[in-house]
Amino acid sequence: MLSSPGGHPQTTGHLISAADLSRDDAVLILDTAEEMARVADRPIKKLPTLRGRTVVNLFFEDSTRTRISFEAAEKRLSADVINFTAKGSSVSKGESLKDTAQTLEAMGVDAVVIRHSASGAPFRLATSGWIDAAVINAGDGTHQHPTQALLDAFTMRRRLLGRDAGLGRDLAGRRITLVGDVLHSRVARSNVDLLHTLGADVTLVAPPTLLPVGVETWPCEVSYDLDRVLSKSDAVMMLRVQRERMNAAFFPTEREYSRRYGLDGDRMAKMPGHALVMHPGPMVRGMEITADVADSERCTAVEQVANGVSIRMAVLYLLLGGNEPAVTHTRPTAAETGRAGTAYAEDSEEK
Numbered sequence: 001m002l003s004s005p006g007g008h009p010q011t012t013g014h015l016i017s018a019a020d021l022s023r024d025d026a027v028l029i030l031d032t033a034e035e036m037a038r039v040a041d042r043p044i045k046k047l048p049t050l051r052g053r054t055v056v057n058l059f060f061e062d063s064t065r066t067r068i069s070f071e072a073a074e075k076r077l078s079a080d081v082i083n084f085t086a087k088g089s090s091v092s093k094g095e096s097l098k099d100t101a102q103t104l105e106a107m108g109v110d111a112v113v114i115r116h117s118a119s120g121a122p123f124r125l126a127t128s129g130w131i132d133a134a135v136i137n138a139g140d141g142t143h144q145h146p147t148q149a150l151l152d153a154f155t156m157r158r159r160l161l162g163r164d165a166g167l168g169r170d171l172a173g174r175r176i177t178l179v180g181d182v183l184h185s186r187v188a189r190s191n192v193d194l195l196h197t198l199g200a201d202v203t204l205v206a207p208p209t210l211l212p213v214g215v216e217t218w219p220c221e222v223s224y225d226l227d228r229v230l231s232k233s234d235a236v237m238m239l240r241v242q243r244e245r246m247n248a249a250f251f252p253t254e255r256e257y258s259r260r261y262g263l264d265g266d267r268m269a270k271m272p273g274h275a276l277v278m279h280p281g282p283m284v285r286g287m288e289i290t291a292d293v294a295d296s297e298r299c300t301a302v303e304q305v306a307n308g309v310s311i312r313m314a315v316l317y318l319l320l321g322g323n324e325p326a327v328t329h330t331r332p333t334a335a336e337t338g339r340a341g342t343a344y345a346e347d348s349e350e351k
Contacts, residue, residue, distance in 0.1 A: 014126040014135040015315055018146040019193040023170060026197055030154050031167055032314035037307070039076060049321050050079035053110040058100070059138070060086045060116045065281055065305060066138050066148075070113050073312035079320075082109070097121060101130035109133050111320055119143035134319040142184050148280055149190035151311040153198060155304050156235050159276055172199030177229050179205040179261055180239030180288050183212050187280045188239060192220050203229050207251055207261065210241075226261055230270040237278040238263055238288045254287055264290040268298065276300050 021029075039045050055074045059067055067083070074081045084100075097116075104112060111134040114122045119141030126135035139145040157166040160174060176195050182188045182204050195202050202220035204211065215222060223229050230236065241257065251257045268277060277289075277299040285291045293299060 015146055016123050016126055016137045017144045018149045018190040021197060023197055027170060029150055029314050030157060033154050033310040036313040037310040046076050046078060048078050049317055050077040053320055054080045055111045056082045056084055056104055056109045058084045058112050058114045063115055069308040070312050072309045073316055077313055077316055098130050101125055105131040113138050115139045117141055139186055142186050145186040145190045147312055147315060148187050149194040151304055151308040152191055153194055154307050154311055155300050160234055170198040174200045174234045175232055176200050177203045177205060177233040177236045179226060181210045181241045182206045183210045184242040185239050192218050205229060230267060233271060233275055235276040235278055240284055240288060258287055262288055263293050265292050268293050
């Protein structure tokens with residue numbers, strides 16, 4: 001797996017941005033996650049793969065779903081887990097990221113899962129030389145959230161192609177619509193990058209005030225009319241309006257926003273019968289999505305949470321697992337998956 005924004009030297013052994021993943025990288029992660037998902041069906045949901053490895057969850061920004069998901073993934077792989085939060089730590093007393101990293105280096109940690117309010121902090125940690133450990137970006141500012149994009153793609157592939165039929169395949173030709181606060185959403189940026197790599201056609205729907213400068217250079221289409229694109233979508237992902245990142249009014253009223261960009265039962269009825277309703281969470285019922293849609297069988301929000309554990313297990317395994325087999329059952333052959341010549345543990349190869 002690769003890590004580094006465009007224009008910077010690429011390094012191996014980290015997951016910093018969805019944009020750094022090649023098609024083969026992404027499919028390998030999705031296929032490995034499919035194997036990890038089978039662990040959840042076992043009476044004992046644990047593998048010895050990362051026994052003796054230490055993973056630190058370094059969260060400078062509040063999180064519930066992501067932190068718990070990573071911790072569950074780490075423990076299912078038998079890693080030793082250290083949870084770090086900025087509140088009540090030396091960071092709250094003024095300690096820098098460099099000092100924190102050097103402290104972790106002295107402890108001999110093997111991987112750092114970092115969430116930070118500053119865009120670029122994970123990349124800085126990965127390339128600074130302060131710490132000799134794998135770095136996984138769990139969300140940085142409004143920049144990137146690669147494991148969220150991976151779990152979303154995993155959910156789409158499972159639902160649209162099938163659990164076994166999807167192995168070795170991407171999302172070529174699928175039409176995915178992302179709706180809402182794109183401006184402040186690292187989930188939107190990561191999904192556009194990854195879905196484009198996987199061959200999907202992506203459309204962003206948002207009011208002009210909630211689209212970032214330069215969005216016309218992104219590998220996607222932009223629309224201001226939700227009703228126009230619903231009938232052509234294989235999946236519609238609703239994005240929360242991130243008021244905590246706003247310092248001004250970006251739309252007249254919540255009621256007006258919901259009227260134009262919210263997904264209710266009438267709008268869901270315009271979608272193809274197979275189409276998915278997705279949400280990365282946390283959702284605001286009554287604003288971007290109504291309760292009946294959120295609770296419908298077509299909504300994958302809870303499924304996405306479960307799939308997040310499998311994806312994060314796959315990422316941790318590929319970065320830290322070496323040549324140890326991920327699970328004890330037989331992995332599908334290259335002929336079965338259509339991925340001839342793909343190494344199972346190519347976690348540190350540059351592509």
